[in-house]
Amino acid sequence: MKVKTHWYARPFPNNWEFYSTCEEGNNIDIAIKNDENTAKIAPNPKEVILQGMAACTSVDIVSNLQKMRQPLQKLSVECEAIQNETLPKVFKECLMTYKVTGENINIERVAYCVQLSFTKYCGVSAMIEKSGCFITPKLIVNEKEIDIWDPENKISNKLQNWLQAMSKKAPSGFVLVTGSSRGIGAAMAKQLAKEGYAVIPTSRSKINFDHENIFDSLYLDVSNSFSILNLKEFLKRNSVKLNLLIQNAGISSLENSDDLNALDLNFSEIRHVYETNVFGIIETTRVFQEIMNQNSIIALVSSTMGQPERDSYLNASYRMSKRTVTQFAKQAALQSEMENKKISIISFHPGSVKTDLNPGGKISVEKSASQIGELFSIKNIHDIYKNNGQFLIYNEKNKTWDPSY
Ligand SMILES: NC(=O)c1ccc[n+]([C@@H]2O[C@H](COP(=O)([O-])OP(=O)(O)OC[C@H]3O[C@@H](n4cnc5c(N)ncnc54)[C@H](OP(=O)(O)O)[C@@H]3O)[C@@H](O)[C@H]2O)c1
Incomplete structure (x- = not known):
């Protein structure tokens, strides 16, 4: 694609006037008024x-x-x-x-x-x-x-009926999961339904869960601020209050970028990864606070790849993004405590899981989801309030979720 813009070379005072040519098709005029009294002749x-x-x-x-x-x-x-x-x-x-x-x-x-x-x-x-x-x-x-x-208003009407039905069938309350079209997010949505949650799955592509405790997937692109605000407004209009928000959506790097390392990174790679993994999480947390219940939880899916003990020069943008997520959870939890918001914020590692993002992962999405289900089960939920701000990792030996120090 190539265009060329030429000055009309008209004497001052006139508009500053130009015409622009393109490879095929008519020219267009472009003009800027150079004084209040001249009439503008073009965009x-x-x-x-x-x-x-x-x-x-x-x-x-x-x-x-x-x-x-x-x-x-x-x-x-x-x-x-x-x-x-x-x-x-x-x-x-x-x-x-x-x-x-x-x-x-x-x-x-x-x-x-x-x-x-x-x-x-x-x-x-x-x-x-x-x-x-x-x-x-x-x-x-x-x-x-x-x-x-x-x-x-079909989705609103369906949501109203579902909310009413769920008030009796979901003792654990309402959870919204981001990035639940596949991988850990999809498995987690199913597992949380088994744990007695009413689940609102969100994703960029529509999928069908076919489970009465799981609502139709709603559109959410966490890298787009309009999308985040629009979904929150829709849920607010329908009086949805969340007990748990799991921010799972994440990417590893730009397609075809071959996992760039620190000294090869450029703006577009960093921006691309951060838009979803970091800015998306921060913006979703800020906007969705408004529809969180009292004593609710915001859980951010992070990774041990962002922890100092796993430092390596590989996958720089992903590691840095996850380190930021873990730190953001801490900062947000401290503020929430200070301001008595009654929202606990934690980050956690879902394990090394075999998915599109990590084809070499060691455990299946079902196993990871079952451990995550334990973490958010009614019997364990009080431990999360105690662990406000912490980064939690599953301890395979003790079968417990422990804070990483
Ligand atoms: N797999 C592992 O071993 C592992 C380890 C540690 C942490 N994690 C973290 O776990 C989370 C899930 O990873 P996964 O392994 O399940 O990856 P995955 O199979 O690639 O799934 C990623 C999910 O995120 C969604 N997503 C990506 N960009 C999005 C956006 N802008 N807005 C909304 N959704 C978006 C994808 O939806 P689309 O269909 O719209 O692309 C998909 O549903 C990620 O945060 C990842 O960093 C994974």
């Missing part, structure tokens, strides 16, 4: 970015609705951005409003197309989001505002 550079983002997501919506043979008549996407006060004035927030018109258009399908574009396909919004801008999508279909994640 400024940042407006071009917003126009590009609106066009990029519009392509996804139009193409997918056409493939679904939906009677789309009109589509507009408005992007309203707020910039930082200080230089460089980057976007800090953006409201992206999709307005869709079509007689008899299927609302669920429209919402699904917006979801897909926003979470998967739209490269421009993903780039802007990665720069730290908080993007909020809003959908209006035939002049009515629609919840993108629950367009016909």
Whole structure:
């Protein structure tokens, strides 16, 4: 992809005016007012970015609705951005409003197309989001505002019925598990249901657990702050209060990066791993505090690979991320205690487990989940309150979860 921008070489005072060429297609004009009294004749550079983002997501919506043979008549996407006060004035927030018109258009399908574009396909919004801008999508279909994640309130209605049923069938309370589409997270969701929890599994890809104590998996990408806030708001609207939040979502390194070591690391590798393993955990903890019950627990899945006794030059970004998680649990627990929040925060090591992340793991996901089930079983839960802030490891010999010193 290659574009070239040329100055029109017009004398001052005029707009500062440019035209931009691309490899194929018409030129576009770009202009910036150089004094209050001149009329602006074209979008400024940042407006071009917003126009590009609106066009990029519009392509996804139009193409997918056409493939679904939906009677789309009109589509507009408005992007309203707020910039930082200080230089460089980057976007800090953006409201992206999709307005869709079509007689008899299927609302669920429209919402699904917006979801897909926003979470998967739209490269421009993903780039802007990665720069730290908080993007909020809003959908209006035939002049009515629609919840993108629950367009016909089916999930809310189902959740309400399930919550009611679970109040009698889940003596251990409600647990939400992140990254439960596979590996330890999926096995843990099943095990916690056996331990008498009502489980809300969350993931980026939908999976079916087929167990009455496990609700449908809800969408959560922990590397996306909108996704975290949106899920918390949805659960809050439905009066969900959690007894346990297990933050399990994690990655080892960028695909194809071949486990870079400390002296080979670059920004994108570090950012990629930290966005999920560290920032995702910190942001989820901050946002989800609001829906935690009194005397509840936030448990962070860390790893002994982040502990000093396992130091090695290999897998630097992963080790550093897990060391940070363990320290964050300590810091957060100390603050929670100081402020009498009645939330215990711990981190723990799930064992060396054979999964996509660790194909050479020594134990099965079922074995790891069964040990984790012990840790959070009603009979042991008081030990966690005592271990606030600690990093816990399973002691195979004594069959106990012990703090690592
Ligand atoms: N396996 C081990 O030996 C071992 C040892 C110590 C610690 N751990 C930790 O245990 C946790 C689970 O690991 P695992 O071995 O089960 O790995 P896994 O099989 O690769 O599963 C990782 C899970 O995290 C999810 N995930 C990744 N990025 C996410 C994001 N941005 N938002 C939401 N979910 C995301 C994945 O979901 P998608 O389907 O969306 O990708 C998947 O469900 C990780 O935190 C890992 O660091 C594992």
